[in-house]
Amino acid sequence: GINVVLPTFAKGGTHVNVSGAAIARHAPNKDNAVKLLEYLVSDEAQAIYAKANFEYPVKKGAAVDPVIAALGTLNVDPTPLTEIAKHRKAASVLVDKVGFDN
Known part of the structure; x- marks a missing residue:
């Protein structure tokens, strides 16, 4: 089986992409x-989007798809985007140096 781990940073929290x-x-x-x-x-829309993309909704309290809910609670990293x-x-520079995009 697959064991999903939600990574956390030193200050606590998991990185999330921003939309x-x-x-x-x-x-x-x-x-x-x-x-x-x-x-x-x-x-309504958050639940639809979360189910269609298997993502955590951005709105607190919106329905989470059971597949995603089974992964656990998402503790968002608090680091400001700025x-x-x-x-x-x-x-x-680091991505270019290690060739991550190749």
């Missing part, structure tokens, strides 16, 4: 765009 959305300043259908984004963070972004260039 985001924005509305362009001059969007012609701004009201509908806001409605779409509001729907995407609703319990801190992570400070190391982007060094990380890119």
Whole structure:
């Protein structure tokens, strides 16, 4: 069998990828765009997305697919994105050095 381990960092927590959305300043259908984004963070949409992608939902309290729930509670690493972004260039250099992308 496979044993899934949610890795944690020194300060505690597991790295998660970040997804985001924005509305362009001059969007012609701004009201509908806001409605779409509001729907995407609703319990219903979060449950659908989590089940379709086998991911933890971004909204606390949204339904988690049983397959993912069986992995345990996700303890998100609290490191702010601004801190992570400070190391982007060094990380890119390291990836090139070790040939990680090949």
